[in-house]
Amino acid sequence: MNDVMGNRISIDADAINRMLDEKIEIKLLLSNCVSCGLCSGTCFYYKKTKDPESTPSFKALNSMGLLFRKKGKISPKDLDRMKSLIWGKCVLCGQCRCPIGVSIPSIIAWARAICRSQGVCENYADSPMGA
């Protein structure tokens, strides 16, 4: 997998771990998520596509949740999958609601920041809306 500049990606697990330590509250929030799926009813993207992978909690658990589970030691394939979830299936509109108060947009935003730190982000020039 290549980064946004076209270079081959090498994942820096230490850098990821440092970023994970900065937001330890996200680990706390995710460890208390009961996966009720109520957030899906508030996501316009899920309501439009009915794609189970666009459920807000699915995106949070498979981005930051995955990073915490693997302690930052993820593969480029994981990173690519994360990219398609947090950029491809979320616009960070902030409309998702969690009954126990998990702030899903902040989780997705931090997952994006971690991806960017590894050189992975949405290449808007290649997207249908691109230049």
Place this chain on the structure above:
Amino acid sequence: MTFITIISVYDFLVKYMMIASLVIAGSGVILKGLRMIRSSRYALSHRDGENNSTRIRWSPESTAWASRQFTITERLYLRFKNSLFYKNPSIMAVTVIFHLLMILVPFFIQAHAILVFQYFGIRFVWLNDRLIILMTLIVLGMIVIMLARRFMLDSVRAITGWREIGLLITVSLPFVTGLMCYFQRGEYEIMIVLHILCAQILVVMLGWSRMGHAILFMFSRLFIRGTHSLSGNAREWGRKLNE
């Protein structure tokens, strides 16, 4: 001999294991609470002597336009319309009834009230047995609905693992064994031991599993500043600045 053994097991469970499970659960709850406090800090607007002019924050000024535009009734309606009760009323009704009864039922059972009186000398009120049975059946019905929802809805099935199913089954076990004890189904002595064990496992899980959402819920919805906070304004997520 077997009867004597069961009696001693019962005594052991009610006396020592009960205290042990409460201590284990309590330590988990305290640890969780400390983690929440450590992961949060006083909201910027509450800290004196700091320059917070650059930070966009929720203030009376920023909501002044809303105060002028909408009446209190309209604002309450808007809040309701944006809540999960409006977006998904059926499952919200199920979950509210389930949580309410799950907490209330154990406190108002006659047998539990007698136990509390025997061990602590505290008199407690209890509800009619028929009403308690009805409430227990409602709790079990709600668990069945939630389990069915996990398998039937694609969006929920995608995030369902063995932990979520295990959690629901663990919650249902004390109610099922309790009903079996009341109706004297199966070997009563074994059933009562199972009932106490299941309840103690549930208590321990409150401190050491996802069941901890009961505590996090109060913290995140009442104390933490955020869009979905009910009245929380005092704290915000993030470590202390000097850490």
